[in-house]
Amino acid sequence: MQLFTIGLVRLNMDGSPVLQPNGTPEETYSQDDIVSYSRAWTGFQQAKERGGASSGSDGDHSDETSLDPMWIDIKKRDLFPKSNLLDGFIGDKVALCANLPAKHFLRKGATYQLLGGNGKPELHDDPSSWTVSADYKSLEIESSSPLYSKLCEADSNTGDCTLPSKVVLDTNLVYDDEAKMGDEYAVDTIRTVKMKVGSTYIWYEYVRQPCVEHSFYRDAKKVTISQESPRSIVLSYEFVCSI
Numbered sequence: 001m002q003l004f005t006i007g008l009v010r011l012n013m014d015g016s017p018v019l020q021p022n023g024t025p026e027e028t029y030s031q032d033d034i035v036s037y038s039r040a041w042t043g044f045q046q047a048k049e050r051g052g053a054s055s056g057s058d059g060d061h062s063d064e065t066s067l068d069p070m071w072i073d074i075k076k077r078d079l080f081p082k083s084n085l086l087d088g089f090i091g092d093k094v095a096l097c098a099n100l101p102a103k104h105f106l107r108k109g110a111t112y113q114l115l116g117g118n119g120k121p122e123l124h125d126d127p128s129s130w131t132v133s134a135d136y137k138s139l140e141i142e143s144s145s146p147l148y149s150k151l152c153e154a155d156s157n158t159g160d161c162t163l164p165s166k167v168v169l170d171t172n173l174v175y176d177d178e179a180k181m182g183d184e185y186a187v188d189t190i191r192t193v194k195m196k197v198g199s200t201y202i203w204y205e206y207v208r209q210p211c212v213e214h215s216f217y218r219d220a221k222k223v224t225i226s227q228e229s230p231r232s233i234v235l236s237y238e239f240v241c242s243i
Contacts, residue, residue, distance in 0.1 A: 006085075029085055036083040040090065043077030044070045073125055097211035105190045105206050106173045112151060112193075114165045115203040121192050123205060138194040138203075145182045146173040148195055151204050161197045167204070 009025040010018040017025040047068035082090045101107060115121065119131040119138055130136045141148045150169060152161035175185055184190060190206040 033083065033085060039078040039080065040082045043072045043074065045073050045076075046070055071122070071125065075125075091212040094210055094212045097213050100209070100211060103185070104209070106147060106169070106175070106184070108169055108172050109209070110169045111207040111209075112167045112204040113207055114163060114167075115192065115205050117200065117202065119192055119194060119201075119203040121205045123207065124191055126191075139183055139187065139190065139192065140194040140196070141184050142182055143196070144179065145184065146175060146179055147182075147184055147193070151193070151195060152197070161202075163197065163202060 006028055008028055010028050012018055020026050046064040046066065047070060049063055049065040084090050084092070104110065113122070120126060120128060131138075141151075143152075150173070151163070151167055153164050153167070154160065155162055175182075179185065184193065189208070192203050192205050194201055194203050196202075
């Protein structure tokens with residue numbers, strides 16, 4: 001409860017307490033809110049150490065670091081909706097992932113971050129075998145690809161790729177008939193892309209914009225059971241989704 005530093009009573013804009021119809025102050029949150037919020041913190045894992053100052057020294061966790069951002073292990077993540085304090089849910093008014101525009105990874109605002117020579121993504125928990133085994137094919141883009149041109153960001157004097165650490169598309173990429181033959185135009189979305197720069201392979205990871213996935217099935221419903229009297233039970237339904 002110490003994490004909830006917003007106070008115990010909901011306030012009006014003038015600082016006065018919000019009152020319920022019976023005149024009692026309205027509480028900011030309940031125990032149910034705390035339980036719901038706690039599920040938003042499930043699945044977080046510490047990042048692996050990368051040597052130097054980030055090396056751990058706390059016994060069983062010596063191979064982890066507290067300096068780098070934590071990542072989410074989807075297998076340990078609670079998938080149910082998490083409520084907010086405004087009678088709604090985290091992710092309300094955020095676009096549904098299913099409603100993202102086609103080829104959103106090739107449109108203005110799409111963001112890519114440099115992985116370097118290691119194709120293992122930082123925002124996904126992919127098996128290491130995907131990057132070290134020849135049995136798994138990586139999505140490779142050709143030098144003639146409009147996306148390659150953006151990620152390369154060639155130096156105006158030498159023509160060499162500068163490979164910026166972060167690339168945000170400033171316009172929708174235009175693909176002609178020839179460019180549409182590229183592998184990146186044949187997929188629904190992108191996780192990582194592989195590009196050959198000289199004799200070296202470089203990877204970028206696509207950072208998808210925040211969006212909401214429905215929980216388990218379409219038109220999911222939340223069922224609330226409240227007992228108004230010993231012989232009366234009221235069920236209320238509302239559409240919900242999970243982020």
